[in-house]
Amino acid sequence: MQSKKTVTACLIIIGNEILSGRTQDTNLAHLAKVLNELGISMSEARVIPDSEEKIIATVNECRQEFDYVFTTGGIGPTHDDITADSIAKAFETELYLHPEAEALIRQRPAPEEVMVARLRMARIPVGGELIENPTGGPPGFQIGNVFVMAGVPAVMQAMASSLDGDRLPGGRPVRSRSVGAYLGESQVAAPLTEIQNRFSDVDLGSYPFYRKDGYGTNLVMRGVDEKRLEQMLAEVVQMIIDQGGEPILD
């Protein structure tokens, strides 16, 4: 029997380019969905700069607070790729050239100077294990409960696809139901509170939308028990009808 305790994760997004607004992060949304299927709840995310001091402090704080910590970004071959070095320092250990990662990188020939740069990506902390990279590029690594992955979305997604429930034991996946209506949030606020109070095991979120043909509200129910979700959905649908709206089901 699985534990009822929520299994939690935190994503640390490392990169000046995300904080400057130059690059739009999409890794959080993707990883949240992957983890949810493993019964792991994405409970917090942090976006931090390429700063060794900040990476060390954030990783050490988050690995105490959450069951799993993921990082994206900063594992390439250039001077601004300082994630591996910083993680090793956070764990008070050293980096070493992982033989398997080195062999992978040496498969593609390159001039010596270029190979030296590429081999930076074969360094992982002592005590770490590789995370497979199905794109054929350099792998990520895991040390303790910290999973270090690429920042480029296609590569991060490939690495995430290699993780499974054996490596990341979780709980029950959260399921959702949603229904929308062309009713303002204020019109549904009071009856919604009443329904939420009777379904304390389901998280009921209310999200306004604005479209060309009018404004309205999407109501999203999230919980682990499908039967309770169906019961709550029926009540929310009835509430929308009572308020003079027309339920829009996905």
Add this chain to the structure above:
Amino acid sequence: MQSKKTVTACLIIIGNEILSGRTQDTNLAHLAKVLNELGISMSEARVIPDSEEKIIATVNECRQEFDYVFTTGGIGPTHDDITADSIAKAFETELYLHPEAEALIRQRPAPEEVMVARLRMARIPVGGELIENPTGGPPGFQIGNVFVMAGVPAVMQAMASSLDGDRLPGGRPVRSRSVGAYLGESQVAAPLTEIQNRFSDVDLGSYPFYRKDGYGTNLVMRGVDEKRLEQMLAEVVQMIIDQGGEPILD
């Protein structure tokens, strides 16, 4: 004369829907650019759930660490909109019905139950000040160095447009130059390190790209001194040519 010290900001994104992956945040990138024009550096962002305890702890931690803190999300009229209440608790103060915000909301007539819900959005903490909402909807508010704004991007952007350098004194805006080339990151890693070492006042980032017609690297320089940026750009362009690449300027 302006201080040389970097003026910093942190964005706290409040919302289960961002953490679940259902909604893609775009507020970070937008606000980062707005703040940069005011000479304020977005130095961290956190995505946290709709949890009073978490909001209080995060706001209290971040308002000590950064010059400015912004929050997005959770200021609507429904039961899951707990940001204003949580911020008041973080500042150990109470919410009250702000007369100007109340008058604005009462301009649009509504049945009593609906009006009660809408007036929730006129509550701000004692000691706070309004943030104008040019969309005509309910305002945001500022208390101390914390700026509480809407989560819906169009509304957040309208609120952000009402903030200026009088309310948010900053430093010098960061400017950038960028150049790309169809060269792998490993090919430019060594000469790039050498250039970065000589330009310690400019942040040089290296970002791989993968396109149908090949892979390459974008090099982004960020700093406050335009002359130094131009000098560094010229060196990076020359380096690309030396490595057998063709510089692609914006």
